[in-house]
Amino acid sequence: MNNKIKKILPQILTLLFVVLILGFFTFNAQVNMDNRGIDFGFGFLKQEASFDIQFSLVEYDGLDPYWWAYVAALLNTLLVASLGIILCTILGVIVGVARLSPNYLIRNAAAWYVEFFRNIPLLLQIFFWYYAALRALPLPQDAEPLLGISFLTIKGFYIPAMIWNNLNIFLYSLILAFIGIIIIKTYARKLQENEGKQLPVFYISLGLIIILPLLSFIIGGVTLNFELPVIEQLSATSFTYVGGIGLPPELIALTLALSLYTATFVAECVRAGIQGISKGQKEAAASIGLNTNQVLKLVVMPQALRIIIPPTTNQYLNLTKNSSLAAAIAYPDLVLVFAGTALMQTGKAIEIVSITMLTYLSLSLAIAALMNWYNKKIEIKEK
Amino acid sequence: MFKYVKQLTSFVAMVAVLFAFSTEAMAKKSKTLKNTQKKGFVRCGVSQGLPGFSNADAAGNWTGVDVDVCRAVAAAVLGDANKVKFTPLSAKERFTALTSGEIDILSRNTTWTLSRDADIGLTFVGVNFYDGQGFMVRKSSGITSTSQFKDGISACTNLGTTTELNMRDFFNSKGISYTPVTFEKADEVVAAYDAGRCDTYTTDKSGLAAQRIKLSNPDEHVVLPETISKEPLGPVVRQGDAVWEDIVRWSLNTMIEAEEYGITSANADSMKTSDNPAIKRLVGAEGEMGAAFGLDNEWNLRIIKQVGNYGESYKRNIADTGILPDRGPNELWTKGGILYVPPSR
Numbered sequence: 067m068n069n070k071i072k073k074i075l076p077q078i079l080t081l082l083f084v085v086l087i088l089g090f091f092t093f094n095a096q097v098n099m100d101n102r103g104i105d106f107g108f109g110f111l112k113q114e115a116s117f118d119i120q121f122s123l124v125e126y127d128g129l130d131p132y133w134w135a136y137v138a139a140l141l142n143t144l145l146v147a148s149l150g151i152i153l154c155t156i157l158g159v160i161v162g163v164a165r166l167s168p169n170y171l172i173r174n175a176a177a178w179y180v181e182f183f184r185n186i187p188l189l190l191q192i193f194f195w196y197y198a199a200l201r202a203l204p205l206p207q208d209a210e211p212l213l214g215i216s217f218l219t220i221k222g223f224y225i226p227a228m229i230w231n232n233l234n235i236f237l238y239s240l241i242l243a244f245i246g247i248i249i250i251k252t253y254a255r256k257l258q259e260n261e262g263k264q265l266p267v268f269y270i271s272l273g274l275i276i277i278l279p280l281l282s283f284i285i286g287g288v289t290l291n292f293e294l295p296v297i298e299q300l301s302a303t304s305f306t307y308v309g310g311i312g313l314p315p316e317l318i319a320l321t322l323a324l325s326l327y328t329a330t331f332v333a334e335c336v337r338a339g340i341q342g343i344s345k346g347q348k349e350a351a352a353s354i355g356l357n358t359n360q361v362l363k364l365v366v367m368p369q370a371l372r373i374i375i376p377p378t379t380n381q382y383l384n385l386t387k388n389s390s391l392a393a394a395i396a397y398p399d400l401v402l403v404f405a406g407t408a409l410m411q412t413g414k415a416i417e418i419v420s421i422t423m424l425t426y427l428s429l430s431l432a433i434a435a436l437m438n439w440y441n442k443k444i445e446i447k448e449k
Numbered sequence: 450m451f452k453y454v455k456q457l458t459s460f461v462a463m464v465a466v467l468f469a470f471s472t473e474a475m476a477k478k479s480k481t482l483k484n485t486q487k488k489g490f491v492r493c494g495v496s497q498g499l500p501g502f503s504n505a506d507a508a509g510n511w512t513g514v515d516v517d518v519c520r521a522v523a524a525a526v527l528g529d530a531n532k533v534k535f536t537p538l539s540a541k542e543r544f545t546a547l548t549s550g551e552i553d554i555l556s557r558n559t560t561w562t563l564s565r566d567a568d569i570g571l572t573f574v575g576v577n578f579y580d581g582q583g584f585m586v587r588k589s590s591g592i593t594s595t596s597q598f599k600d601g602i603s604a605c606t607n608l609g610t611t612t613e614l615n616m617r618d619f620f621n622s623k624g625i626s627y628t629p630v631t632f633e634k635a636d637e638v639v640a641a642y643d644a645g646r647c648d649t650y651t652t653d654k655s656g657l658a659a660q661r662i663k664l665s666n667p668d669e670h671v672v673l674p675e676t677i678s679k680e681p682l683g684p685v686v687r688q689g690d691a692v693w694e695d696i697v698r699w700s701l702n703t704m705i706e707a708e709e710y711g712i713t714s715a716n717a718d719s720m721k722t723s724d725n726p727a728i729k730r731l732v733g734a735e736g737e738m739g740a741a742f743g744l745d746n747e748w749n750l751r752i753i754k755q756v757g758n759y760g761e762s763y764k765r766n767i768a769d770t771g772i773l774p775d776r777g778p779n780e781l782w783t784k785g786g787i788l789y790v791p792p793s794r
Contacts, residue, residue, distance in 0.1 A: 102548055102570030102688045118617045118629045128617045201644045220645050221603060298601060302591035304648040306601040315646070316630075396632045396641070402608065406541055407631065410609025413569025415545050 095416065110412045111136070117407050119398045121314050132408055139403035140425060146320050146399065147386040147429075153325035154385060155378075158332025165337045176333070184330040189391055191327055196319035196395040203315070206297060206305040215294055217307060222314045224295035224307040231289040232282075239282035246278070247271045316397035320389065328385045332378055339374035340366065371444050379437035383430045390426070400425060479692035481553050482526060482743060490532045493519035494552035497537045497634060500659040501772040502558045502578075511535045515556040517762040518577055518684045520755070521700040522554060525748040530755035539633050541609045544569055547687055554697055555685040558653065560611045565685075574698035576683040577759075579778040579787060581676035582615050583654040585661065588671045590648070595619075595675045598649075603628040605638045605647035612652050615678040639663055653680045658772045696742050702790040703749045707731055707758035709781055714757040717750055730793055738793060749793065759788070 099106060111133040118128050122138040123145060164176035183191070201220065203209075209217040216225040230236065247270075254265040282288045295310030343366050351365040392399035393406060400422060409418045485491055495503035495515060503513040511533075520530040536552050547555045548570045558580075559565075561573040584604075586592045604620075606612045608631040620627045630647055632638045639660050642650040650657065657672045664670055684701065686694050707713070710728045712720050721734040729735035733747035742748070756762065760781075768774045780786025 099570070104548065104568075104570040116617065117613050118627075120629050120631070128621070197640075201646070205645050298599075300590075300599045300602055300648055301586070301597065303587060303589040304602075306603070306648075308601055393633065396608075396630050396637070398631075402631070406608050406633070407613060410541055410544070411564075411614070413544055413548075413565070415548075 099416075104413070106416065108417055110414050110417070113412075115408065115411075117411065119403055120396070121317070121398060132412070135408060136400075136404050136421070139398060139400045142397070142403070143386075143389055143392075143399040143429075146317060146324065146392065146397065147389045149321045150324035150328065150385045150389065151382050153321065154328040154332050154381070157325060157329035158378075158381075159336050161329060161333035162336025163340070165333065166340060180330045180333055183326050184334075188323065188327050188388055189394060192320060192323040192391055192395055195322045196316065200315040200319050206307060215292070216310075217295060217297075219307075220315065221306060222312045223318055224310050224312050226292040226294050227310045229291040229293055231291075232287050235286040236279060236282050236288045239278045239286065240275075243274045243278040246274045250274075314397070316392070316395050319395055320392050320397050324385055324388060328381050328388075331381045331384075335374050335377045335381065336370075338377075339370035339372075342373045343369050368444065372441075372446070375437060375441045375444065379434060379441075382433050382437065386429055386433060387426060479690055479696070479743060481687075481690045481693035482696065485526055485553060489527065490534045491519055491523040491527065491554065492536065492552045493522075493533050494536050494538045494543055494546050494555040494557055495519070496557045497539060497636070499558060499635065499656060500662060501655065501767040501770055502659065503535070503537075503556070505535070505537075512766055514577060514762050514766050515558060515682075515684070517704070517756050517766070518556045518697070518701055519554055521704055521752040522697055524751040524755040525700050525703075525744060526696060528751060530751075540607050541633055544571060544685075547571060547685060550687070553686065553693070558656065558682045559685055560653075561681045561683055562611060570688045571685050572688050572694050573683050573685050574694055575701045575790070576681040577701055578655060578682040580653040580655050580680040580682050582612055582651060582678040582680055583657055583676055584673045585642070585650045585657045585670055586648065586673060588669050592673070593671075595623075595673055595677070598623070598625055598627075600626045601628075602649060603630060603647045604649050604651050605630045605632070605642045606651050607631065607635055607638055608633050610652070611678070611680065616651055619677045635660065636663075653682070655682075655767075655773060662772070692742055696744070699742075699749075699793065700752055703731065703752050703793060704756065704759040704762065705781075705788055705790045706793055707749075707753045708760040709783060712753055712758060713761060714754050717753040721750075727792065727794070736794070 096106070112131050114128070115130055115132045115135040116128045117135075119126055119135065119138055119142075121142070123141045124134075124138055126134060126138040161176045161179060164172050165180070167173045167176070203218055203220045206217070206219045206221055209219040211217055216223065218224075250265070250270050251267055254267045257263050257265060283290075293309045295307040295312070297305055298308045299305055347365055347369070348361055351361040356364065389399060390401045393402040396402065405418055405422045409415055412418070493516075495511065495513075498504050499513070501513055503511060503515040505511050516533075516535070519533045519535070523532045524530040536546065538546050538552075538555075538557060543555055543557055543559065544565070546552050555571075556577075558578070559573075560580075561576065565571055566573050584595055592598070598620075602625065604616055604627055606616060606629065613629065613631060616627075616629060630641060632641060635652075635656070638650065638652075641647055643664050650660070652660070654672060654676065661667045661670055661672070684697055686697055707717075710720075710725070710731060712728060712731060717732055720728050720732045723729055723732075723734075726735055730738055731749055732753065733739070733745075733750040737746060739746050739748045757765070763776060763779065768776070776786060778787045780788065782789040
């Protein structure tokens, strides 16, 4: 009995302490807000936002309510975070593998890259790309076309837009191709387990993913046209491009900075993963007759991934949270639009900051959950 | 009989308690005033550098018409116009700094609007500069009027300002599609416009005039004649301290009224013997003009002597620096402007 109390009492006291502190902050905020005539509430989310956003993935207009501005801003955050995650993964894997290259030049170039970008504060890198690199780009009228179809200017990167006809049929063909690949894979595994025969799964998959969409063009009535950006004169000396897709320089600078910075950490994770597999594993695999590709695919990578995934998850979370530095360079993300403009126009500081914090928390938890699921999938299955 | 005595005593006690409370309430009428006098300086929120309004020199001395409002309050309540602690704030930070009690006056070219006054726990005390939003473009663009703006134009401005909203109203009403690029700091907006990221820079016209000086080549830029909004700029205080609100309001009013009656920092002392009772009241020689705020009688004289009247402040900060030599609407009502304040009596 005495022991039980000893165990429970500190826990109860701690809980009480936390509740008291939270209660004090809530009470304090309430009293002070009452004194100053500030209402607490989320009703403002339904009011008309009446400001515009530089760039959004969904149809947004100042007539829309604040909650829609929140959605538009959140999507911009998700856009830069997913672009960053994809790019940093690709670059990170390449650099990580390159650090183990037997080639002196490649190995050292990769090491220099990692040491350089890892050790400069991210905010400075964002400033560098935005204020130094992209501000030095030519004005629209002076820009040389890249590959004849796109223009890199101080006002943004203008690329051709794709105009689809019967896009849905094309998408169906893609889905069909993926279903086909999954069926072939399952069949190939069964064939291998039962009869020991191997199917060239890779070539069949490649064929499927090329042929089916191609068929949709030939007999499905799908057409694809490109709308090129065209220069337009606004006044005697100012120009812009219309048509096509204009990627704002803020997006480019942020994506570059985030992915170049985070890729250094991913590269280190990848290097650690590969180095964590003992040489004996590779030699043993080779001794039972597997070729180099098979050694990598069947023996090294599955084990290395187990080491790589957990720390890489951290890096993805960091990248997502770091994307909030967007506010420093006018990229319309959640912090700039919602915790910035919307907060200013409504004055609902407590409400908006808590929504923003909860959003980042949920984003991080969602990414972590996804990566944990993947980690579970590839971890050693005790039989 | 005893019963009545008991009732009577309890009544007397009640009255005594009520009286005690009411004198107590009167004595600490303004918590902000009390705190300010205890600290020995006025806590004033200003901009991060807008020449003419609030700008710090290399030595950290703040000047500007917005700064002078805070200096006037310091002269009135502390007796020394230099006893001000200035906190530079971005447009985004300013209201939170005021409502959270980090500063006691926000004098930062802030537009008086209904929602700001009513919604977020603030009170605007007056107008110290009548402004309107305008556009700046490059001279070489050949644009001389906003009617020449075309679809696809990009406009740089400050985040979280009325400017951001007016800009939308303007372009929407003209049916022009535009790209807004919004930065938190004014310096970043100017740099973006200067580099060619935007075709036009929009903010209050006084701000355009002041920021133009910061551009790499000011002569290459021009402010368009159109004014697209009303921007009455003025000092703001926290809601809930009516006396402090009155002190700030009447410090500003004193400066404007002093100009109206020709009282300057140079002649303020000699005006004490004036024949005009209105002038005498403004220099503390007649009436009890400070008592209601819990101040002495010469609070307004100190403002005029140490900071000067509104005209002196305007000339020193805005006209002589070449920002806006013409006072326009910020001229006294007696001289064709719209500066008109209630009388100090």
